[in-house]
Amino acid sequence: xxxxxxxxxxxxxxVAEADxxxxxxxxxxxxxxxxxxxxxxxxxxxxxxxxxxxxxLEEHFPHSMAKAVxxxxxxxxxxxxxxxxxxxxxxxxxxxTTIDGKRAVIGSSHFVFExxxxxxxxGKQELFDSLPKEYSHLYLAIExxxxxxxxIEDPLREEAxxxxxxxxxxxxxxxxxxxxxxxxxAAAIAKRVGVDVNYYTFIIIAVFIEKEKAxxxxxxxxxxxxxxxxxxxxxxxxxxxxxxxxxxxxxADITVGSDDLYQIVTLKLLSDSLMKRIRGNYxxxxxxxxxxILCGVxxxxxxxxxxxxxxxxxxLISLKSMQNLLD
Numbered sequence: 081x082x083x084x085x086x087x088x089x090x091x092x093x094x095v096a097e098a099d100x101x102x103x104x105x106x107x108x109x110x111x112x113x114x115x116x117x118x119x120x121x122x123x124x125x126x127x128x129x130x131x132x133x134x135x136x137l138e139e140h141f142p143h144s145m146a147k148a149v150x151x152x153x154x155x156x157x158x159x160x161x162x163x164x165x166x167x168x169x170x171x172x173x174x175x176x177t178t179i180d181g182k183r184a185v186i187g188s189s190h191f192v193f194e195x196x197x198x199x200x201x202x203g204k205q206e207l208f209d210s211l212p213k214e215y216s217h218l219y220l221a222i223e224x225x226x227x228x229x230x231x232i233e234d235p236l237r238e239e240a241x242x243x244x245x246x247x248x249x250x251x252x253x254x255x256x257x258x259x260x261x262x263x264x265x266a267a268a269i270a271k272r273v274g275v276d277v278n279y280y281t282f283i284i285i286a287v288f289i290e291k292e293k294a295x296x297x298x299x300x301x302x303x304x305x306x307x308x309x310x311x312x313x314x315x316x317x318x319x320x321x322x323x324x325x326x327x328x329x330x331x332a333d334i335t336v337g338s339d340d341l342y343q344i345v346t347l348k349l350l351s352d353s354l355m356k357r358i359r360g361n362y363x364x365x366x367x368x369x370x371x372x373i374l375c376g377v378x379x380x381x382x383x384x385x386x387x388x389x390x391x392x393x394x395x396l397i398s399l400k401s402m403q404n405l406l407d
Contacts, residue, residue, distance in 0.1 A: 082343065082346055082347075082350070083322075083336070083337030083338045083343065084334065084335070084336055084337060084343060084346070084347055084350075085334065085335045085337060086333070086334050087333050087334065088333070091317045091333040091334055092350070092351045092354055092355075093351070093354075093355060094298065094300075094316045094317040094333075095300060095317055095334075095347060095348060095351035096348075096351035096352050096354065096355040097298045097316075097355075098252065098298040098299065098300045098316060098317065098348075099251070099252060099253045099254060099297055099298055100252070100253070100254040100255075100256065100292055100297045100298065100299045100300070101247060101252050101254070101255055101256065101299070101300040101301075101302065101344075102256045102257075102258055102285065102288070102289065102299060102300065102301045102302065102311070102315070103255070103256065103257050103258065103275075103302050103303075104258050104259075104285065104301075104302065104303040104304065104305065104307070104308050104311070105257055105258065105259040105261070105266075105269065106144060106145065106216075106234060106259070106304075106305070107144060107303070107304035107305055107321060108302050108303060108304055108321060108341070109236060109237060109240045109257060109269075109273055109341075110234040110235060110236055110237065110240075111234065111235050111236075111237055113144070113234070113235070114144055114145055114147075114148040114216070114232045114233060114234035115148055115151075115152070115232065115233055115234075116131070116148055116149060116151075116152035116230055116231070116232055117215060117231050117232065117233045118212075118215075118230075118231040119131050119228055119229070119230050119231070120207065120211065120228060120229045120230075120231065121227070121228050122200065122201050122204050122207065122208070122225075122226045122227055122228055122229065123201060123222070123225065123226075123227040123228070125227065125228065127228070128156060128158055130220060130227060130228035130230075131149070131152060131153050131156070131158060131230065132153055132158040133179065133184070133220065133227075134149050134153075134186055134218065134220050134228070134230055135149050135150045135152070135153035135154075135158065137167060137175050137177060137184070137186050138150055138175070138186070140167055140175075141175070143305060143307070144234070144305075145216070145218060145232060145234075148232055148234075149218065149230060149232075174186055174187015174188055174191040174192065175187060176196070179222070182222050182223045183222070183223060183224070184220070184221070184222045184223075184227075185198065185220075185221050186218060186219065186220045186221075187218065187219065187260070188218075188219070188260030188261070189217065189219060189260070189261070189262040190260065191219075191260075192219040192221050192226070193219070196221065196224070197224065198219075198221035198224050198225060198226055199224060199225060199226065200225075200226050201225055201226060204226070208226070208229075211229060211231065212231060213262075213264045213265050213268045214233075214265075214268060215231040215232055215233050215265070216231075216232045216233075216234055216259075216261050216265060217229050217230065217231060217232070217261065217262060217265065218230040218232060236269070236272060236273065237341055239340070239341050239342055240273050240341060241272065241273050241274050242342075243341040243342060243344060243345055244273055244274045244275060245274055246342075246345045247344065247345060247348060250345065250348045250349065250352065251348075251352070252348070254297070255274075255275050256275065256288075257269070257270050257273065257275045258285045258288070258311075284310070284311075285301070285303075285307075285308065285310070285311035285314075286310040286311045286313070286314040289301060289311055289314040289315050290314055293314075293316065298316050299315045299316050299317075300315060300316065300317050300318075300319060301314070301315035301317075301318045301319065302319045302320075302321070302344065303318070303319075303320065303321075303328055304320060304321040304328055305328060308320075308328055309327050309328055309331050312328060312331045312332050312333075313331055317333045317334060318331060318332040318333050318334070319332055319333070319334045319335070319336060319344065319347070320332035320334070320335050320336070321335075321336055321339070322335060322336055322337045322338065322339065334347065349405075350405050353405040354405055357400075357401065357405065361397050361400075361401065364393075364397065365393070365394075365397065368393050369390065369393075372386045372389055372390060373386075
């Protein structure tokens with residue numbers, strides 16, 4: 081009915097107790113159907129040449145952004161040969177390799193400019209600052225210099241803002257968006273979704289989750305890609321989107337079977353209702369049985385009557401527990 085698969089009751093309890101939820105941006109808050117809208121050259125090369133190099137690197141990896149680059153090259157009939165040496169994939173960051181004896185990297189702003197210490201060519205700072213912030217960016221650098229920026233549009237899901245607001249109303253006090261985008265791009269997207277200032281860039285998600293858990297918070301992680309797998313394992317409960325990577329679905333504690341973020345809100349309401357029912361049943365059973373014991377000790381009820389009432393109450397509680405949680 082709800083198309084939600086849960087691997088154990090303890091994960092529903094964890095969802096009910098959660099006060100922090102972490103969304104990976106690509107594929108969860110967005111539709112995971114990105115398209116390349118522009119290629120900006122920083123080294124004098126033609127945009128198609130840079131796109132061809134990027135596609136040559138990205139074609140090896142099952143990620144929606146990588147697929148967008150490869151598809152854009154194919155649409156322009158930019159055939160390419162394997163011009164690079166063995167590529168190295170740095171999880172949640174990017175790709176590095178060697179092309180014609182020159183080191184080339186492609187990936188997030190953090191990976192290219194901080195981890196790899198690449199720089200913007202002289203006289204190109206103004207062009208860099210004018211990059212449209214509404215798009216995600218893939219940065220291609222060769223020999224430590226920014227060569228090109230691929231601007232990618234990945235539309236937000238129509239329901240993203242409403243889902244974030246609904247989760248806040250359901251008791252989630254901290255809604256976090258994780259992304260490899262630059263800070264200004266992340267800030268623009270976070271504002272549209274309603275995440276406020278609780279977005280994080282440039283860090284590995286699993287590290288952030290461990291810090292939150294150490295601070296006593298209960299964390300839900302929602303992701304769909306290979307990059308998200310460590311974070312899905314680190315969270316109190318990991319939720320995978322059905323059309324995401326197979327490893328993410330395998331690792332996740334809960335899988336949402338439909339392409340609709342409202343199912344996350346439904347899951348939260350189901351979990352809250354389940355725990356409310358369990359606590360209500362527990363209070364009723366303890367108080368009712370205590371009453372039977374006291375009545376038996378006082379001689380008000382015969383042992384057979386107490387046993388009958390006890391079994392009847394157990395049957396009634398069982399029937400009540402079988403009712404739909406959201407009725």
